[in-house]
Amino acid sequence: MLTKRIIPCLDIKNGRTVKGVNFIDLRDAGDPVELAKIYSDEGADELVFLDISATEERRKTLIDLVRKVAATINIPFTVGGGISSVSDVEALLQNGADKVSINTSAVKNPQLINDLAQKFGSQCVVVAIDAKQINGKWMVHLVGGKMPTELNLFDWAKEVEQRGAGEILFTSMDHDGTKNGFANEALATLSEIVNIPIIASGGAGNMQHFVDTFVEGKSDAALAASVFHFKEIEIKTLKKELKNNNIEVRI
Amino acid sequence: MKIVIINYGAGNIQSIMFAIERLGYKAVLSNNPDEIKAADKVIFPGVGEASCAMKMLQESGLDTLIPRLKQPVFGICLGMQLMCNFSEEGNTNGLGIFDVDVMKFTPKVKVPQMGWNQIYNLKSDLFKGIAENEYMYLVHSFYAPLCAETIATTNYELEYSSALENDNFYGAQFHPEKSGDIGEQILANFLKL
Numbered sequence: 170m171l172t173k174r175i176i177p178c179l180d181i182k183n184g185r186t187v188k189g190v191n192f193i194d195l196r197d198a199g200d201p202v203e204l205a206k207i208y209s210d211e212g213a214d215e216l217v218f219l220d221i222s223a224t225e226e227r228r229k230t231l232i233d234l235v236r237k238v239a240a241t242i243n244i245p246f247t248v249g250g251g252i253s254s255v256s257d258v259e260a261l262l263q264n265g266a267d268k269v270s271i272n273t274s275a276v277k278n279p280q281l282i283n284d285l286a287q288k289f290g291s292q293c294v295v296v297a298i299d300a301k302q303i304n305g306k307w308m309v310h311l312v313g314g315k316m317p318t319e320l321n322l323f324d325w326a327k328e329v330e331q332r333g334a335g336e337i338l339f340t341s342m343d344h345d346g347t348k349n350g351f352a353n354e355a356l357a358t359l360s361e362i363v364n365i366p367i368i369a370s371g372g373a374g375n376m377q378h379f380v381d382t383f384v385e386g387k388s389d390a391a392l393a394a395s396v397f398h399f400k401e402i403e404i405k406t407l408k409k410e411l412k413n414n415n416i417e418v419r420i
Numbered sequence: 421m422k423i424v425i426i427n428y429g430a431g432n433i434q435s436i437m438f439a440i441e442r443l444g445y446k447a448v449l450s451n452n453p454d455e456i457k458a459a460d461k462v463i464f465p466g467v468g469e470a471s472c473a474m475k476m477l478q479e480s481g482l483d484t485l486i487p488r489l490k491q492p493v494f495g496i497c498l499g500m501q502l503m504c505n506f507s508e509e510g511n512t513n514g515l516g517i518f519d520v521d522v523m524k525f526t527p528k529v530k531v532p533q534m535g536w537n538q539i540y541n542l543k544s545d546l547f548k549g550i551a552e553n554e555y556m557y558l559v560h561s562f563y564a565p566l567c568a569e570t571i572a573t574t575n576y577e578l579e580y581s582s583a584l585e586n587d588n589f590y591g592a593q594f595h596p597e598k599s600g601d602i603g604e605q606i607l608a609n610f611l612k613l
Contacts, residue, residue, distance in 0.1 A: 171537045171576055172555065209600075214536055240438045245557055245598045265434040267598065290468040292532055292559040293432075335532055335559075364527050366534045389530065419536040419555040 170417045173383045174214035174390035175404055176368065177397045179204060180221045181250070184231045187221060202237045208397070209242040211404040214419060216242070217270065217338075217392060220250030221313065232264050239265020247295055253277075255284050262289060270338055272297040273311045276318060276325075279332060286333025295368075296334040298325060300355075301342035307355055314342045322355065323362055330363040337363065338392065340370040348374025348396070353386030360387035368392050376402060376410045383416050423447040423611065424459035426486070426499075428476045432467055436496070439597035443608050451480050460491055461611055466498030470522075470562070471510025473498055487515050492613045493589050500584060500591030501562060509562050518584045518591060520567040529577040532561040537574050539582050539594065544571040546583065546590055548609050554602045556582070556594035563593065 180187040185199040205216055218238070220231065235248055248261050249270030258269050275282055275296050285294045299314045300307045300322040307322035326337055339359060341352030351369045359367050366389035369382045373393035382388045396402045408418045423440060425433055427449040440447045447463070450456055464486065466473050477483040486493065486503075495503045504514045507522035514522070525531045536555040539547075556574075563580040566573065572583035574593070584591040590610060596603040 171533060171535050174535050236434075239435055240441070243439060243442070243598060243600055243604055245559075245595075262432055263434060265432070265438060267432060267435065287469070291561070292467060292534065336534060364530050365532070366530055389535070 172214070172417045172419045173388070173411065174368075175212075175379070175407060175418070176215045176217055176390055176392040177208045177213050177404070178217040178219055178370070178392050178394045180219050180394065181231070181234065182221060184234050201234060202241050205238050205242050205246070208404065209244050212408055212420065213244065213404055214390070215244060216246040218246060218248050218250075219270070220248070232260055235261055235264045235266050249295070249297060253281070255281075255288055258285055258289060258293075262293060268293040268295050268336070270295040270297045272299065275329065276309065276311055276320065279328065282329055282332040282334055286335070291333050291335035291365075294334050295336045295338050296329040297338040297340065298322060298329075299340045299342055310342060314340075314345075323358060326359055326363050330365050334365060336366045336368060338368040338370055341372060344372030345370070347372055350374065350378040351382040351386055351388070351391065353382055353388075356382060356386035356388050360389075366390065373402075376407050379407060379411060380414045380416065383411070384414075421445065421460045421611070422458065423461045423463065424450050424456050425463045425465060426456060426482065427451050428473070428480055428482055433465055435595075436463060436465055436597045439604060439607055440611075443604060443611065445611060451482065453481065453485050456482075456485060457489065461613075462489055462491060462493045464493060464495040464499040464503070466496065466502060467559075468498060469510060470498060470501060470507040470512040470514075474502060474512050474514070477502070477515075483515060487517055490588060492610065494610045495589070495591040496597075497560065497593060497595060500593055501560075501564065503584075503589060503591050504564055507562060517589045518564065518567070518569050518586055520564050520569065520581065520584070522562045522564050524562050525577050532559055533576045534559050536599075537576060537582075537594075539572040539574055541573040542571065544583070544585050544590070545613060546571065546585065546592075546606060546609050550602060550606060550609075556592075556596070556599040556603060558582070558594045560593060564591075
């Protein structure tokens with residue numbers, strides 16, 4: 170059976186891991202390549218590298234880093250942040266990235282999704298959507314959640330699927346950082362209205378939250394950062410717990 | 421050993437290059453017929469859309485060269501699909517190496533299948549030392565049904581061919597270069613054939 174995926178997310182700034190990490194055996198906790206290797210060895214199913222400063226500073230994602238990661242690890246990885254053109258994506262894929270994640274640039278120029286899907290295939294186009302509830306409606310936000318838009322989450326999700334996105338990475342800003350669990354109701358709705366995989370993001374605090382998002386939220390994958398970086402949850406233990414809950418995982 | 425990765429403009433070639441390097445070998449990228457013919461092992465990668473990829477093969481004359489190769493040839497993902505008779509993707513005629521037509525998953529399941537799934541009923545030297553039901557990384561919307569040339573089976577919506585073999589030709593729907601240490605072992609097995 171196709172397994173549910175566990176995806177650690179590494180925030181990158183100037184080629185270094187930003188969020189503090191708690192790996193005592195690391196020589197250099199800020200080295201994304203070394204962290205990537207550790208996660209890969211622990212059983213992460215994929216990795217996401219998010220160049221968090223990229224959109225604001227309009228800086229291009231670091232090609233060198235992508236090459237080093239691709240040379241070191243043997244699991245798939247996605248690169249996001251500041252990607253706004255076909256040539257940006259071409260450079261990342263040529264250097265070993267498997268997928269790219271686009272967010273603000275997809276809203277500003279939806280045709281980019283079509284262009285990328287046509288040129289490189291849907292399988293490498295992840296559309297990241299940040300949203301929060303305003304007056305009971307899930308509204309899409311941009312620039313790392315700072316800029317509200319008029320777009321409704323569910324309408325936008327259907328549109329990106331129709332334009333050729335291969336996957337949706339949905340971050341609930343209402344849940345992100347709370348450690349109170351994922352936005353499972355919205356996630357389950359997303360899974361019903363589109364037929365591409367959904368990655369849940371925002372809110373992971375304990376192992377039960379992952380169980381819940383796979384069962385109640387019908388998510389295909391779950392992404393988290395700090396619970397992994399600070400070793401509050403170890404991927405091996407998490408996967409055993411998921412398996413104990415009859416959730417198919419790769420162990 | 422001379423390993424050539426066929427470079428026809430489709431595919432995440434860098435990942436395969438790196439995987440081969442991790443195994444201690446070197447590979448060259450080429451679309452030169454003489455260089456491809458002279459190789460000990462040929463890898464035929466591919467991601468993207470079938471009819472576009474086939475057009476690129478035809479433009480470079482590789483569509484007639486590949487089926488005539490005598491050394492071990494390994495098609496990966498779209499590479500494997502293009503080695504089949506036909507693909508529903510863009511109604512594309514393939515290279516006819518594997519006697520099977522590639523079909524699309526129905527909307528009963530999420531399409532593409534994306535992630536790790538098991539391979540079983542393993543039947544080839546390609547899987548020497550590989551246990552049944554290991555997980556491989558797959559990303560695809562189209563599949564080759566089970567057939568006489570099936571050497572590995574995967575279940576998503578239905579049981580289909582996750583690997584094929586015909587004489588010196590091998591194909592994998594999964595990405596050995598992205599499937600952890602077990603995937604690398606399969607790639608190493610191919611290089612030792």
